[in-house]
Amino acid sequence: MKFGTLSEQQIKEAAGGKLDKLIALWHADIKKKYGKRVDIVLGNRRDSLSPVRGGILTNAVIEMKGEDSRLMIWYDPLELYYEARISELGYDGGVIEEITAMLRDDSDPGMDYDPVSNPDKLDINSIAVQLGRWLMKIRGFAKLANENPRYYELETFLNSECGIPVLYNLFNEADYSYAETEEKRLIEVYEGLRNMDEPKRRVDIALNALRVSNILAFSTDSEVKSSLQELLKDRFERIMRVSTEIDKLKSGFELSSPDGLSKFMKKLVLQYHLPGSWVTVDETTGVF
Numbered sequence: 537m538k539f540g541t542l543s544e545q546q547i548k549e550a551a552g553g554k555l556d557k558l559i560a561l562w563h564a565d566i567k568k569k570y571g572k573r574v575d576i577v578l579g580n581r582r583d584s585l586s587p588v589r590g591g592i593l594t595n596a597v598i599e600m601k602g603e604d605s606r607l608m609i610w611y612d613p614l615e616l617y618y619e620a621r622i623s624e625l626g627y628d629g630g631v632i633e634e635i636t637a638m639l640r641d642d643s644d645p646g647m648d649y650d651p652v653s654n655p656d657k658l659d660i661n662s663i664a665v666q667l668g669r670w671l672m673k674i675r676g677f678a679k680l681a682n683e684n685p686r687y688y689e690l691e692t693f694l695n696s697e698c699g700i701p702v703l704y705n706l707f708n709e710a711d712y713s714y715a716e717t718e719e720k721r722l723i724e725v726y727e728g729l730r731n732m733d734e735p736k737r738r739v740d741i742a743l744n745a746l747r748v749s750n751i752l753a754f755s756t757d758s759e760v761k762s763s764l765q766e767l768l769k770d771r772f773e774r775i776m777r778v779s780t781e782i783d784k785l786k787s788g789f790e791l792s793s794p795d796g797l798s799k800f801m802k803k804l805v806l807q808y809h810l811p812g813s814w815v816t817v818d819e820t821t822g823v824f
Contacts, residue, residue: 539580539652547578547609547663550655558667558710562607565674570824574598574605576667580652581612582644593618593639596666598823605824609666614638616657617645627727661717668703673819676794677702680801682812690810693743698801700750701791715756721747722755726764734772742808745778749786752779778808 548555559576566574581594593612598605614635621631638645651658673679677699682691707714725747735741748768755761768776785803790796798816805814 539583539650542578542652542655544576546655547576550658551660551663554660554712555664555667558664558707558712561706561710562667562671565671569674572605572824574607576607576609578609578611578651578658578663580650581610584610594662594666596670598670607667607670609663611651611658611662613645613649613651614643615659615662616649616651616654619657619659620649627723629731661714661720664707664712665703665717668706669699671706672699672702676818678794678798679817679819680798680805681815681817683815684812687812690739690743690812694746694801694804694810697743697746697750698797698804700754701786702797704754705792714754718751718755719758722751722758722760722764725751726760726767729764729767729772729775734774738808739810741774741778742804742810744772745775745782746804748775748779749782753783 542550544559548559562576563573566572593615594610596607596609599608617638618635621635625631637643647653649657679695680691680698682688704714729744735744748764751764752761768779782804785807786800789800789803791800802814804810
């Protein structure tokens with residue numbers, strides 16, 4: 537490998553103890569289901585032989601290394617670069633355009649943003665999300681996949697947003713606060729909407745409404761949240777209306793159960809006519 541890796545112990549040290557209970561939960565679940573240990577390792581996404589793209593930065597996969605298995609978190613250096621630019625200039629339109637272009641071209645921001653060499657710069661919340669997503673899979677939460685590859689980003693967004701309530705339940709179980717994660721999402725949504733007109737396409741309205749539904753449900757009260765609510769009321773009537781519809785739809789399903797979440801996602805796809813052919817996929821099949 538070009539960049540090397542961070543061991544599980546090094547990840548825990550970089551997190552300053554914040555991930556200890558979440559990692560312990562991971563090992564307990566894996567041991568119970570598979571009777572084995574699967575350590576967590578972090579590497580630079582540039583070293584991945586099969587990187588996941590389509591607007592996705594950091595991702596995690598189960599990999600075999602000899603007779604051993606590991607959960608490999610492929611951390612993208614663009615994520616460190618993005619955080620640095622936002623910290624420097626805020627959610628400036630030029631920064632967003634720059635990052636979008638770098639994503640499109642799969643640009644490497646350089647060694648200063650190598651996650652393995654700069655563990656102190658890692659976004660621990662991003663690592664927690666990857667770990668939480670895999671815990672969901674181990675606990676039986678299946679993915680709703682689109683058979684048409686052109687809708688891969690739509691598939692990723694749908695599963696990510698619909699899984700937020702379960703993910704945050706897992707965080708609560710591990711005494712891991714999701715407040716910073718949701719605050720960041722809140723600011724990103726607010727800044728994004730503030731600089732755009734209300735979309736006209738049904739799909740775009742539904743997806744924005746799904747995210748807004750989660751943001752309003754899980755973010756703590758703040759000036760930014762109040763500003764977002766005012767913005768939605770003044771300029772995004774359709775998104776706000778669909779968000780309210782999605783809230784009602786959620787209440788009809790037990791989202792904390794694999795079956796309930798699966799039924800909710802299928803209903804969402806049908807109700808808002810999300811394009812493509814959708815199938816349920818258990819991502820743990822054949823992993824070990």
